[in-house]
Amino acid sequence: MNLRMTTIFAASGLLALGACTDPSMTGGTGTGTGMSRTQQGALAGAAVGAVLGATRDDDSNNQGRDAARGAILGAAAGAIAGNIMDRQAQSLQQSITNPNIRIVNHGDYLQVIMPEGILFATDSAAVSGVAQNDLYAVARNLNQYPNSVVEVVGHTDNTGSAAHNRDLSLRRAQSVAGILTAAGVASNRVATTGRGFDQPIASNATAEGRAQNRRVEILIRPMR
Template sequence: MMSRLSLLAAGASMVALGACTTPMGTTGGTAAVGTPPGGMSRAQQGAIAGAATGAILGAVRDSDGNNKARDAARGAIVGGLAGAAVGATLDAQQRALQSQIATPGVQVVNTGTTLNVVLPEGVLFATDSAAVSGPAQSDLLAVAQNLRQYPNSTVQVIGHTDSTGEAAYNLQLSQRRAQSVANILIAGGVQSQRIAAGGQGESQPVASNDTPAGRSQNRRVEIIIRPNR
């Protein structure tokens, strides 16, 4: 059964891919960040993932119990087209963000399912402070404008620190910093119900805390933009 579903999903993926005309690659100030491997656009990746999911759901939710293959194929095509649409939207939104953010060091990472805007502490805050710097406020207002242009998403703002100092204090600082960033997005016109803010303290490092360079990478705020499906 699963082998048949896999074949159906693969076939329907090709149908969905045939409908995708999004150009490969991205442009903008940080074009290399988040570029899909193998030259495949996010729309094409989304089509494949959506088709596979749709095929399985189509068979599982078979209404008549008599033609699971047909329902799986239908689900794959619908899922593939939906996935392609989400991928294409992420590509377009990423390019727009890259052109709108002016501060060096800010990354816009397209994972295929989310856009992650990574802002280093040095861009946002003074040491041991949750007050956002003037230049960073301009970038955050540009992010807010982008979120208004692409309203069909939810937003997580997550603060992170390095391991220097007490863990409890670091957690509190990361929470205050995340809330400061969220407040600027809201002030920029993003609906507050779209945004959830929180801190992870030192619990999610992306580099070693044993070196100054690693600790600098760990001190950051991430804005995770997740399209509604």
């Protein structure tokens, strides 16, 4: 069986698996595709495993068998990773009390979006006392799921100079990261970045849009 036919059969199997999904697995931490992260991880892992299994065979005599083995191993690994992301996202959702904090499960990483209004006073990098409670909840979750790395990213609107906003966004990211590490998250898991106003999610032409752009995001990715 050549690699092309193997890929076709693997794809057919993946489509069949994709059809067996739970339509209830949608919502704030899902994708809206009707597939759980466990299923998505299995599909992605199987596809990668099939290709790697076939292409890494030295004599090319058993590509079909090697692709099948690779697909099985890849599906298992992908399903485990996807299931962990599902459970971690659900745990985060349950532990955070502020309804303005959004948790988005992208499948291969989690995104915790915290608006400036609940974190900081205007032009300040000091985290408010109320917001610290939710950051400690995030830290507990990160300690419960230690096999991940964290990037804390600060964002601003376009009011003021680019240099000032980059500095402010970095200091805000560092303040949030400092609370996470103070709560027990290993510092070597946490990185900080200040994006200034380079990555807006809304128009800076309106007050509402600028408020959305002023935010800190906590990105949680599995260790590889």
